[in-house]
Amino acid sequence: MTAVLEVVNLRKAFGGVIAVDGVSFDVHAGEILGIIGPNGSGKSTLFNCVLGQLQPSAGEVRIDGQVTTGARPCDLNRLGVSRTFQLLQVFPQLSVRDNLILAGQEHQGSMASRLFGRADAGLGEAAAQMIEFFRLSHLAEEQAGLLSYGQQKLLDAAMAFMAGPRLVLLDEPAGGINLTMLGHLRERLQAYHTERKATFVVIEHQMEFVMALCTRVLVLAEGRLIAEGAPYDIRRNPIVIEAYLGH
Amino acid sequence: MTRLGTLAVVTATSAAIAAPFFLKPYGIFLISTWAVLTTAAVGLNLTLGYAGQISLAQGAFVGIGAYTVALLTPLGVPFFVAFIAAGLLCFAIGWGLGYPALRVQHHYLAFVTLAFTTLVFLVLRNEQWLTNGIYGITGTPRPTVLGWKTNGGQDFYFLCLSILTILSFATWWMLRSPWGRAFVALRENPIRALSLGLDTRRYTLMAFAIGSSLGGLSGALYAPLVQFIEPNSFALSLSFNLLLMVIVGGSGNFFGPFVGALVAVLLPEWLRITQGYYLILYAAAIMVMMAFCPAGLLGLVERAAKALNDRRANATIPVRGEGAGT
Numbered sequence: 001m002t003a004v005l006e007v008v009n010l011r012k013a014f015g016g017v018i019a020v021d022g023v024s025f026d027v028h029a030g031e032i033l034g035i036i037g038p039n040g041s042g043k044s045t046l047f048n049c050v051l052g053q054l055q056p057s058a059g060e061v062r063i064d065g066q067v068t069t070g071a072r073p074c075d076l077n078r079l080g081v082s083r084t085f086q087l088l089q090v091f092p093q094l095s096v097r098d099n100l101i102l103a104g105q106e107h108q109g110s111m112a113s114r115l116f117g118r119a120d121a122g123l124g125e126a127a128a129q130m131i132e133f134f135r136l137s138h139l140a141e142e143q144a145g146l147l148s149y150g151q152q153k154l155l156d157a158a159m160a161f162m163a164g165p166r167l168v169l170l171d172e173p174a175g176g177i178n179l180t181m182l183g184h185l186r187e188r189l190q191a192y193h194t195e196r197k198a199t200f201v202v203i204e205h206q207m208e209f210v211m212a213l214c215t216r217v218l219v220l221a222e223g224r225l226i227a228e229g230a231p232y233d234i235r236r237n238p239i240v241i242e243a244y245l246g247h
Numbered sequence: 248m249t250r251l252g253t254l255a256v257v258t259a260t261s262a263a264i265a266a267p268f269f270l271k272p273y274g275i276f277l278i279s280t281w282a283v284l285t286t287a288a289v290g291l292n293l294t295l296g297y298a299g300q301i302s303l304a305q306g307a308f309v310g311i312g313a314y315t316v317a318l319l320t321p322l323g324v325p326f327f328v329a330f331i332a333a334g335l336l337c338f339a340i341g342w343g344l345g346y347p348a349l350r351v352q353h354h355y356l357a358f359v360t361l362a363f364t365t366l367v368f369l370v371l372r373n374e375q376w377l378t379n380g381i382y383g384i385t386g387t388p389r390p391t392v393l394g395w396k397t398n399g400g401q402d403f404y405f406l407c408l409s410i411l412t413i414l415s416f417a418t419w420w421m422l423r424s425p426w427g428r429a430f431v432a433l434r435e436n437p438i439r440a441l442s443l444g445l446d447t448r449r450y451t452l453m454a455f456a457i458g459s460s461l462g463g464l465s466g467a468l469y470a471p472l473v474q475f476i477e478p479n480s481f482a483l484s485l486s487f488n489l490l491l492m493v494i495v496g497g498s499g500n501f502f503g504p505f506v507g508a509l510v511a512v513l514l515p516e517w518l519r520i521t522q523g524y525y526l527i528l529y530a531a532a533i534m535v536m537m538a539f540c541p542a543g544l545l546g547l548v549e550r551a552a553k554a555l556n557d558r559r560a561n562a563t564i565p566v567r568g569e570g571a572g573t
Contacts, residue, residue: 051442077444089439091432093499102432105425106444114425121425163444 002029003065004199010059012042012049012223019045019190021032021223022059025166031225032193032200034214034231036207038244043203044086047171051083052076063167064069078107082165084130084156086172086203092145096136096155099144100127103162126162134188150181156183161192167199182206186213211235219243251552259505263408267401273478275400276472281512282407288492288504289411289418290461297422297492299350299452304360305489308337308459308535310481312466316370317384317476326390326471333467334365334460341459345452364483367485371478383477387470400505407468419501421457430454434499464487495536497543506544 005027012020019219038042048054052073061069063079065170073083091099094187105121108114131140134154139147144155144237153173160168173189174182180219186209204210210217211231219227219234221243227234235242266390267275291305312333316371319329371378378384389397390406397403421427429450432440440522441447470476488511496507514532518525540547 037339053438071440072382074444074446081265083442085439085442089436089442091435092438093435094431095427098428102440102445105428106446108425111426111449117424119423119425132280152340152513203258241568 004028004063005061005064005201006062007046007050008060008062010046010049010061011057012045012054013057018223020049020056023223023225024059025218025225025228027199027201029199030193030197031216032202032214033116034210034217035201036205036210036217036234037220039162040222041220043220044171045223046140046220047169047201047203049084050123051081051169074106076158077163077165080163081169082160082163083169084085084160084171084173086175088149088152088156088157090144090147090152090155092143094144096131096144096147097124097127097140097142099155100130100162102219103159104164107163108148118158123162130158130162132156133192135184150177151179153181154185154188157189161196161198164196167201168169169201169203171203173202174204182209189213205237207230251554252333256502272400274512275404277512277516279400280413281508282404283465283472284453284470284489284492284512285505286328286407286411286414286506287462287495288489288508289415290465291489292458292493292496292504293418293422293430293461294454294458295502296493296497297427297434298356298430298451298458298468300345300451300454301353301357301367302360302455303357303483303486304344304367304459305462306353306481306483306485306487308341308462308475309469309485309489310367310371310467311337313464313470313481314378314384314466314478316467316468317387317465318377322389325342326388327392330467331465333463337463338456338460341462341562342452342456344459345392348451348455349448361483361486364486368478371481378400378478381477383475384470385475387474387476389471389474403472407472410464410468414464426450431499438489445530453573472488491533494541495533497545500543500545500549501508502563503543503545507557510544515524538565 003026008024010020010023010024011018020039024048035043035046045054049056054070055070060067063081065077068076091102094102099118101123104123104126105114108123109117119152124235130201131137134157136158138153144152147155157173162171174183177185189200190200190213200216202210214231217231217234218225218228219240226243227237227240229237266278270278287305287309291302294300294302315333315336316326316329319332320326333500344363348356351359372380389403391397392406395402397406429440429445432445433447433450433454437447490506492511494507496505496511498517504551515525515529519530521528536544
């Protein structure tokens with residue numbers, strides 16, 4: 001299987017604190033890879049290094065075999081890599097529809113053509129479909145900042161998919177949302193994955209969510225990769241249990 | 248735009264066209280000043296209100312534009328060539344000034360732009376060989392447009408109003424395009440914007456350059472309007488005044504600078520009947536305004552319109568049991 005994402009010996013140190021310590025893994029096309037680990041294990045730092053938000057201290061990142069270590073997030077996005085953040089990151093003053101158009105507009109023509117072209121960058125229909133897909137139709141013209149937390153989480157995820165990415169990195173998508181919304185989000189992610197054959201990497205603390213969604217799971221502790229395997233095996237892995245429970 | 252909004256714009260435009268026919272020369276000078284400074288405030292609203300990049304340099308760009316026209320037209324350069332040169336020069340300088348904005352934000356950026364304004368003021372004052380220093384430059388001629396002489400106050404006002412209309416339309420076009428959405432994204436969440444493929448660096452520089460360019464074009468009209476320019480006119484107080492126009496009108500609201508400039512230009516004049524107290528009253532009025540409507544006057548209008556709409560909507564919801572077929 002082709003590796004969409006390859007992370008090789010990635011290391012990130014903040015002064016004397018090593019947040020990510022020589023982590024290596026591959027993500028294959030069409031896979032849903034889960035990354036779990038206790039708080040402070042380096043999951044989000046790993047994401048930020050892969051996605052250009054942070055410069056790694058050492059190691060290499062490759063997207064489709066092309067070295068992208070240290071590339072800017074906007075350039076990675078144009079390569080078909082998208083992400084969500086741990087904390088909500090919608091544009092509160094823009095409507096739901098405009099949030100989605102914004103999420104895809106930079107993939108439409110050149111900067112100059114976007115100035116003289118259509119106000120919706122030709123994405124009106126695609127945004128309507130995405131709104132429908134995430135069942136936000138009744139909120140399409142609402143300001144994103146006025147939506148409930150769970151609805152904003154859905155919008156946040158929808159924005160990550162708007163440009164039709166090949167690889168989506170989701171940082172704690174289930175964080176802080178209720179069980180009903182959680183089920184809805186998981187079902188929508190699975191539906192998107194089935195329909196578009198997209199590749200997902202998911203950081204999550206909510207174990208049921210990870211077990212139900214992911215096909216393979218990596219476990220990080222103190223910046224190191226301590227286990228890797230199918231969700232069922234990971235759940236019973238004594239090293240993982242020790243890392244989580246401390247005994 | 249709502250029907251009420253369209254009606255307000257049509258009424259305001261009609262009033263702006265009709266106003267000089269009912270005003271004395273000083274009144275016409277004031278509304279010309281309004282038209283000129285609104286152009287600069289529209290530019291600042293783009294940089295600050297939409298893109299969220301605080302700038303205390305807009306007054307300096309008005310100065311650069313004014314001096315460009317005042318220096319070029321006596322050399323025989325046609326007004327409109329000098330006018331465009333002023334815009335282009337300020338675009339280039341504004342682009343350069345945008346670079347610090349890539350590194351610093353908020354009050355730190357305010358200080359960078361404040362330092363730039365001071366620098367421009369010092370150049371205008373000290374480089375006498377170029378700017379005539381504190382003696383300033385007099386007699387910048389008013390242009391003739393396709394045989395239409397704009398020497399008279401009323402004619403020049405209509406020229407300023409026409410240019411304001413064209414530039415405002417161009418700005419509106421840009422803000423309704425994907426660029427406008429990108430500028431708002433820059434203001435609200437640059438990190439997320441970057442992750443969505445927006446080249447935030449280029450958009451930040453664009454926001455600075457276009458905003459500054461509008462400041463320069465405003466200055467290019469300011470020189471023939473007042474026909475005497477000197478460095479003090481473009482010191483920090485003008486930048487603060489332009490900032491006040493944007494904030495009082497409604498930062499990030501397209502029509503905010505129009506209203507804000509009206510308040511900042513006309514209110515002190517109306518308060519002159521109070522003689523020595525007019526500045527105190529003006530300051531007090533601004534403080535009260537900011538305390539009760541931090542979103543600006545148009546923010547207040549929008550709030551009132553929303554409350555009215557909500558009341559109407561509530562009034563039309565049938566009380567349980569009153570609906571047909573129950």
